Amino acid sequence: MNLRVDQVSFAYLPGRPVLRAVSLEIGAGRVTGLFGPNGSGKSTLLRCLNGSLRPQSGQVRLGERPVAALGPREAARLMGVVSQNTPLSLPFTALEVVLLGRYPHGETWRDDSPGEIAFARNCLARLDVDGLAERPFDELSGGERQRVIVARALAQETPVLLWDEPVSHLDVRHQLELYRLARTLAGEGRTVVMVCHDLFLAPMFVDQVALLKAGMVVAVGLPASVLAPGNLLEVFGVNVTLGWPSSDSVAFSFESLTPAR
Numbered sequence: 661m662n663l664r665v666d667q668v669s670f671a672y673l674p675g676r677p678v679l680r681a682v683s684l685e686i687g688a689g690r691v692t693g694l695f696g697p698n699g700s701g702k703s704t705l706l707r708c709l710n711g712s713l714r715p716q717s718g719q720v721r722l723g724e725r726p727v728a729a730l731g732p733r734e735a736a737r738l739m740g741v742v743s744q745n746t747p748l749s750l751p752f753t754a755l756e757v758v759l760l761g762r763y764p765h766g767e768t769w770r771d772d773s774p775g776e777i778a779f780a781r782n783c784l785a786r787l788d789v790d791g792l793a794e795r796p797f798d799e800l801s802g803g804e805r806q807r808v809i810v811a812r813a814l815a816q817e818t819p820v821l822l823w824d825e826p827v828s829h830l831d832v833r834h835q836l837e838l839y840r841l842a843r844t845l846a847g848e849g850r851t852v853v854m855v856c857h858d859l860f861l862a863p864m865f866v867d868q869v870a871l872l873k874a875g876m877v878v879a880v881g882l883p884a885s886v887l888a889p890g891n892l893l894e895v896f897g898v899n900v901t902l903g904w905p906s907s908d909s910v911a912f913s914f915e916s917l918t919p920a921r
Contacts, residue, residue: 661688661723661738661819661851668708668718678704680875681718686868688819691842691852693862695887696872697896702855703744703824705872709853710741710822722820736764740813742823746805754800754808755793758783761815783811786841788834802829810838820851827858839865859902863887871895 663686670679679701686692686709694702707713708720711727720727722738730738740761750757758780759772766776784790787807792800797808806829813821823842827835835858842852843865856862863869869886871878873895879886884902892900 662686663709663820663851663853664721665705665709666719666721668705668715668720670704670708670713670715678875679708679715682872682875682877683718684870684877684880686851686853688851689846689849690867691846691854691865692868692870693854693856693866693883694870694872695856695859695862695895696878699874700872700895701875702872704875706741706822706824706853706855707743710739711735733764736816736818738818739820739822740816740818742809742813742821742826744824744828746809750797752797753794754784754789754797754804755780757797757808758812758815761812764816780811780815783814784808786814787811788837803831803834806830807834807838810841819849820853821845822853824855825857826854827862832861835861859887859892859900863902 665682665684665686668679668682669677671677682701682705694705696702704713708715709727711720711730714728722730727735752760755777759776762776762780781790781793784793787810789804789807789811792804792808797805800808806826810823810826813823827838830838839861842854846852846867854862854866863883866883868880869883870880871886871891878895879891887902889899889901892898
């Protein structure tokens, strides 16, 4: 299921635009990374994609339908979201948090049938946190909570996954595992969009990069071409050269990292 962003502009306050006429094609079966400095509009764009924010102008379409026309429950059946602001004090176990992701598919707020519990445990296992199923969510570490939240998004069984900084709080092993999971999900035909700050590992796992600055898309395309030194200097203000592996192995190098003058 494709996402299309057509000339979307958004402002939280009048006269202070956060997104400026953003257009973007996001294809199914691909991992798209949204890159850019703090305040460039990445998270706001993701919230426009999932319909939690309504643009002042322009439109987001999911397939042939405007996202603005979707009701909350239908949107939750189509798009699994990992946001930055999950409450830390949820009075549930890790398993119960993942079961919340099944709500859009059930008749009641939660279904504790054996089949649903087994499915939720499988989602936890895909994030390597199945051993934490009975632990209270608010007693988990930041990285453990993050993986449980991603498992909850998987439990929604949506064709589209929208992840805002999904590797925050994760150590390097679990970062790699999550990026590999994103590739696996794209291989299953899902549309995966990730907000990324990581220039070390994330570019090796995405098919398309959208590079943002001040609410505008500076460049869109293959990672090696979009994350070229000239674009990184323009957007981040540093002289950075990334080394790209010739195989599908994970590798990176910084040939230079000096403040732009």
